[in-house]
Amino acid sequence: KKGGYRFYMEKEIYEQYDVLKENTLGRNTKEGIKFDEVDKNFFEGINNIIISACGTSYHAGLVGKYLIERSAKIRVNVEVASELRYRNPLLTKDTLFIVISQSGETADTLETLKMAKKAGLKTLALCNVDNSSIVREADKTILLRAGIEKGVASTKAFATQVMTLWMLSNYLADKNEYEIINKAIESTKVNPKIHEKIKRLSKRYLHGHGFFYIGRDIFYPLALEGALKLKEISYIHAEGYPAGEMKHGPIALADPELFVVALLSKNILFEKTKSNIEELVARDATVLTISSELIELTDDFIQISDSNHPMIEFFEMMVITQLLALEVAIRRGNDVDMPRNLAKSVTVE
Numbered sequence: 205k206k207g208g209y210r211f212y213m214e215k216e217i218y219e220q221y222d223v224l225k226e227n228t229l230g231r232n233t234k235e236g237i238k239f240d241e242v243d244k245n246f247f248e249g250i251n252n253i254i255i256s257a258c259g260t261s262y263h264a265g266l267v268g269k270y271l272i273e274r275s276a277k278i279r280v281n282v283e284v285a286s287e288l289r290y291r292n293p294l295l296t297k298d299t300l301f302i303v304i305s306q307s308g309e310t311a312d313t314l315e316t317l318k319m320a321k322k323a324g325l326k327t328l329a330l331c332n333v334d335n336s337s338i339v340r341e342a343d344k345t346i347l348l349r350a351g352i353e354k355g356v357a358s359t360k361a362f363a364t365q366v367m368t369l370w371m372l373s374n375y376l377a378d379k380n381e382y383e384i385i386n387k388a389i390e391s392t393k394v395n396p397k398i399h400e401k402i403k404r405l406s407k408r409y410l411h412g413h414g415f416f417y418i419g420r421d422i423f424y425p426l427a428l429e430g431a432l433k434l435k436e437i438s439y440i441h442a443e444g445y446p447a448g449e450m451k452h453g454p455i456a457l458a459d460p461e462l463f464v465v466a467l468l469s470k471n472i473l474f475e476k477t478k479s480n481i482e483e484l485v486a487r488d489a490t491v492l493t494i495s496s497e498l499i500e501l502t503d504d505f506i507q508i509s510d511s512n513h514p515m516i517e518f519f520e521m522m523v524i525t526q527l528l529a530l531e532v533a534i535r536r537g538n539d540v541d542m543p544r545n546l547a548k549s550v551t552v553e
């Protein structure tokens with residue numbers, strides 16, 4: 205059933221290219237973005253967006269904030285559902301309430317959706333499971349079409365969540381990025397040489413006191429997600445940070461046993477991020493840089509293809525962070541698909 209892969213998670217990482225093709229089929233068209241599930245009227249009168257989700261789905265939401273605010277110029281607040289649920293939030297009727305969920309059964313996310321409906325907001329679900337509780341509750345749903353995800357650590361669902369939000373940002377902005385979206389999908393094909401390199405590298409990244417993942421802009425939520433993937437399946441402490449935050453405290457932890465995964469985009473804030481990396485190197489942290497630009501100053505380096513759009517870099521880096529978590533966890537002898545203490549869907553709070 206795993207089709208020659210060691211774990212479902214590995215299979216699901218490799219499936220991402222096909223899954224994204226499916227996710228964008230009939231939606232990303234030469235004429236622009238089309239969604240059969242919703243029409244433009246649905247978005248009329250919307251001045252704000254709230255995105256509510258948990259875990260990986262929350263990280264996808266954060267990427268969505270950068271994309272939607274930048275293209276469509278609509279204010280987006282992204283909320284952890286378990287927090288939003290109990291803080292008696294200010295909900296105004298000119299707000300579109302978006303929930304993101306792979307399973308469609310996450311209790312906290314579902315409750316926030318009910319709360320928003322009660323307050324009279326329009327609601328939209330980005331969900332992978334048709335006929336799930338969240339889909340039944342939401343006014344409209346855009347299905348993620350990721351197929352069944354078995355690994356507890358979400359990979360392909362995250363890819364489709366980010367892609368759907370990217371398409372939505374284009375849709376709301378009347379922007380056409382047909383070719384760029386297709387290139388981004390291409391970039392999720394696993395490069396066997398890079399996978400081999402990650403396998404080799406992983407043995408050096410087993411015994412530190414923790415990991416930092418750093419990035420700026422959309423690469424900051426990717427840093428959060430990379431860190432979550434690693435901690436879920438390898439049980440190593442990992443944190444994601446905006447690269448610019450290092451000197452506000454975290455850099456105090458830098459020493460050779462601190463492993464840093466640096467997501468260095470060529471297209472967004474390259475110089476700023478590079479100097480954050482240099483500061484960590486100067487304090488002897490062990491740094492692995494992922495970038496299209498050859499960086500010789502760090503201990504390790506994984507080169508991605510040269511592209512002129514951050515979302516193409518994003519998807520290629522996403523696959524690399526997933527593979528890194530996978531290989532570190534496998535070397536530690538862990539059951540990658542069934543990590544300790546975790547369930548695939550969290551239906552109780």
Ligand code: M6R
Nearest residue numbers: 259260261305306307310357358
């Ligand atoms: O099914 P959902 O997307 O609502 O689930 C949300 C989180 O429980 C989920 O993303 C969790 O963080 C995953 N284990 C991440 O890999």
